[in-house]
Amino acid sequence: MAIEPIIRFHGAAGTVTGSCQLVEFGATKILVDCGLFQGSKTEKELNYRSFPFDPKKIDAVILTHAHIDHSGLLPKLVRLGYDGPIFATSATADLCSVMLADSAHIQESEVDQLNRRNLRRGRHTVTPIYTARDAAVAVTLFRQVRLGSWERTGEGIRFRFWNAGHLLGSASVEMEIDAGPSTLRLLFSGDIGPRHKLLQFDAKAPSGWDYVICESTYGDVERKEADDSARRHTLQSEVLNATHPNGALIIPSFAVERTQELLTDLGHLMETGAVPKAPIIIDSPLASRASEIFRRHARELENGDALVRAIESKNVRFTETAEQSKAIDFIRGFHIVIAASGMCEAGRIRHRLKNWLWRDEATVLLVGYQAAGTLGRLLEEGASAVRIQGEDIHVRARIRKLDIYSGHADGTELAEWVRARQPISAAVFLVHGEEDALEGLRQRLCTFLPEDHVTRPRLDSAFRLGTHGAVEISEAIRPPRIDPVRAGRTDWHNDFQKLILDLQDELAEAADDKARGVVIRRLRRALQEEEA
Incomplete structure (x- = not known):
């Protein structure tokens, strides 16, 4: 009897981050991606838990790209005993050499700060998810693979990029999986770029599959087409509107790709006189190192020459040390700061926001996806106050959002990408999306695929892959690592932060101490009634 492969969805299922699919075929186990969970604290806590599989029994890892939500748990995988190959393209391997080290630095520094607070409060200390040493070891396991080149990963399995x-x-x-009398063909989309991507050529892949595992990040979104000219005109308007003699344009941005795209377009606008020349500070050591990698791979990029010119512009400054970053606070006159992280969850952007969010002469321009529960999503949704590193910050800055730099195809483009992969004989699995995005893409696909061909797996769900269709199997993790209803959503931590801010506003607006006492007594009474 032929062995049927099994696929398990251990990340980016019902949520956007933590991409991780496990393919089992007989004794062979292959991971496609091993990403860090981001978003709400409930989801981020998954990074600290044990993997739902034994890392020592994984035969190979295939990495779609370097973004941390796809690669960020590789050092933990290594720390727990994985010592096999990590297959990736040459550029992905180069980017991961700096991105994983940066991620490890963030893990260690944030845990160090947390432990200092815990010791002051008499609480237990914690350990980082992984260390710089773990990241360094993981980088040694990378095996570079050219696009279109077949590689074998185990008995009966081969792949190409x-x-x-x-x-x-x-x-x-x-x-391709040699499953007895037939060969099963699977396609993992990774993250698919949109049309008119500034630095990337359009996505490509063959047609004719048994199974397609497709990302859904913007599955419910239809963007207005924006070519180079339209995109730059939109950015020009934002820069001109943000310009203030004593102000700043603060751009939270992913350090890799998004920063280089923005730098290219800002350089072009200043070079042509479309906006006044102003200092552009790239406040991210990772972005600095990544930009050098982009420079080395410029021939692989569209508009690579324009990126190199922007990097070398006299208006552009890269900060490396903490002292250089802190010195930004003393800049006089209008300036632009691009800082990581793109969802405002870590890195130097949090210091920039603490320094500028309360000022009405500042503009914060969001240029990427903001996952549920992140600081970036709270700002995007119009929060009047936020908490950053334990401090309450009132939001007076202009909050703006641009979706023209998204690294992801929109719903229409994703549906067209899947349509071009036809025929698809068995199923399409939709991953890497929140509820509305998953449903939006499902509806789009069902206009040309049978409804029972489109599946939305839950976190840690598993499916046996037959030649005629997938069957969900009951080998589930008990209890579930996270309630599927809560995946991709805000959680009680977010509700608690909002409650604290609302309570502080209520107390600040109370007429006098007596009125404040009434507010506190009402809250205590509500808590006592809840306990009863």
Whole structure:
């Protein structure tokens, strides 16, 4: 009897981050991606838990691209005993050499700060998810693979990469599994880039599959088409509107790709006189190192020459040390700061926001996806106050959002990408999306695919892959690592932060101490009634 492969969805299922699919075929176990969970604290806590599989029994990892939500748990995988190959494109391997080290530095520094607070409060200390040493060891396991070149990963399994158009080095994964009398063909989309991506050529892949595992980040969104000219005109308007003699344009941005795209367009606008020349500070050591990698791979990029000119512009400054970053606070006159992280969850952007959010002469320009529960999503949704590193900050800055730099195809483009992969004989699995995005893409796909061909797996769900269709199997993790209803949503931590801010506003607006006492007594009474 022929052995049927099994696929398990251990990340980016019902949520956007933590991409991780496990393919089992007989004794062979292959991971496609091993990403860090981001978003709400409930989801981020998954990073600290044990993997739902034994890392020592994984035979190979295939990495679609370098973004941390796809690669960020590789050092933990290594720390727990994995010592096999990590297959990736050359550019992905180069980017991961700096991105994983940066991620480890963030893990260690944030845990160090937390432990100092815990010791002051008499609480237990914690350990980082992984260390710089773990990241360094993980980098030694990378095996570079050219686009279109077949590689074997185990008995009966081979794969090759296709350009995904999302990020320097990003790829979709074509996998063939010799399952008895027939060969099953699987395609993992990775993250698919949109049309008119500034630095990336359009995504490519063959047609004719048994199974397609497709990202859904913007599955419910239809953007207005924006070519180079339209995109730059939109950015020009934002820069001109943000310009203030004593102000700043603060751009939270992913350090890799998004920063280089913005730098290219800002350089072009200043070079042509479309906006006044102003200092552009790239406040991210990772972005600095990534930009050098982009420079080395410029021939692989569209508009690579324009990026190199922007990097070398006299208006552009890269900060490396903490002292250089702190010195930004003393800049006089209008300036632009691009700082990581793109969802405002870590890195130097949090200091920039603490320094500028309360000032009405500042503009914060969001240029990427903001996952549920992140500081970036709270700002996007119009929060009047936020908490950053334990401090309450009132939001007076202009909050603006641009979706023209997204690294992801929108719903229409994703549906067209899937349509071009037809025929698809068995199923399409929708991953890497929140509820509305998953449903939006499902509806789009069902206009040309049978409804029972489109599946939305839950976190840690598993499916047996037959030649005629997938069957969900009951080998589930008990209890579930996270309630599927809560995946991709805000959680009680977010509700608690909002309650604290609302209570502080209520107390500040009370007429006198007596009125404040009434507010506190009402709250205590409500808590006592809840306990009863």
